Amino acid sequence: MKASEEEAERPKEKKVEKRPLVEKKGEIRAIVRVAGTDLDGERPLKNAIMGIKGIGHAMSKAICDAGNFNPDASLGSLKEDELARLEAIIKEPKKFGIPSWILNRRREPETGADLHPTGADLDIARKFDVQRMIDLRTYRGTRHMLGQPVRGQRTRSSFRKGRVVGVVKKSIKIALEKARTEEEKK
Numbered sequence: 001m002k003a004s005e006e007e008a009e010r011p012k013e014k015k016v017e018k019r020p021l022v023e024k025k026g027e028i029r030a031i032v033r034v035a036g037t038d039l040d041g042e043r044p045l046k047n048a049i050m051g052i053k054g055i056g057h058a059m060s061k062a063i064c065d066a067g068n069f070n071p072d073a074s075l076g077s078l079k080e081d082e083l084a085r086l087e088a089i090i091k092e093p094k095k096f097g098i099p100s101w102i103l104n105r106r107r108e109p110e111t112g113a114d115l116h117p118t119g120a121d122l123d124i125a126r127k128f129d130v131q132r133m134i135d136l137r138t139y140r141g142t143r144h145m146l147g148q149p150v151r152g153q154r155t156r157s158s159f160r161k162g163r164v165v166g167v168v169k170k171s172i173k174i175a176l177e178k179a180r181t182e183e184e185k186k
Contacts, residue, residue: 029076034083035090036119041076048075052090054118058102063089066096090118 029041032048039048046060055063064071067089069082078086089096093103093116100106100114105125108115109132117125133141143150149159 027077028074032075032078032083034075035087039075042074044072045069045075045078046071049086049090052118054104054116054122055090059093059098059104059116062098062102063093066093066098090116 032039032041034049035052037052039051041048046064049055049063050057050060061071063069063086067082067085069078069086089098094100094114103114103116104122105115105117107113109129130141130144134145135141140150149155153159
C-alpha cells in the first residue's frame with residue numbers, strides 16, 4: 001500500500017497542542033514574562049524591558065548597568081536566575097545602586113520614600129494621586145473633575161471633542177421648534 005492509502009484508512013485525529021507559558025525558539029525564548037508583562041524575547045534587553053510600563057530609556061540603561069547585563073543580548077537568552085535578578089532590580093532599584101533621580105516617584109506623599117512603581121502599580125498610584133487632588137479641591141483636582149485640561153492649555157479651540165459647542169444647524173433648530181410646539185399643544 002502506498003502512504004496516501006494508509007493515511008486514508010486511518011481515522012484522522014485532531015492534534016491539540018498545549019502551548020507552554022514560555023515559548024522557546026532554539027535557545028532563545030520567544031516570549032518572556034517579566035514584572036507581570038509579556039515581552040518579546042528576541043529583542044535586545046535594553047529595548048525589551050522598555051515594554052514594561054514605567055521603564056524608559058534611562059531606567060532601562062540603569063537596570064542593565066546595575067545587573068551587569070549585556071544590553072545588546074536578547075532577553076530570551078537570559079537564564080532563570082538572571083531573570084529573577086532582573087525582576088528584583090525592577091522591583092527595588094534603590095537596593096542595587098540606581099540613583100533616585102531616575103526613579104519615577106520620588107518623595108512619595110504618604111511615606112516620603114523614593115519609589116519606582118511599574119505596570120499596574122503605576123496606574124493605581126496615578127489614580128490615587130488624581131483622587132487626592134480632587135478631594136483636596138486643588139486647582140488641578142477641579143480641572144480633573146470637570147474633564148478640562150490641567151496644565152494651562154488654551155481651551156478656546158482645543159479640547160472641544162465630545163461636547164456640543166457653538167453653532168446649531170438649521171435642521172436641528174427646526175426639529176427643536178417642532179418639538180416645542182407639540183409640547184405646548186398638549
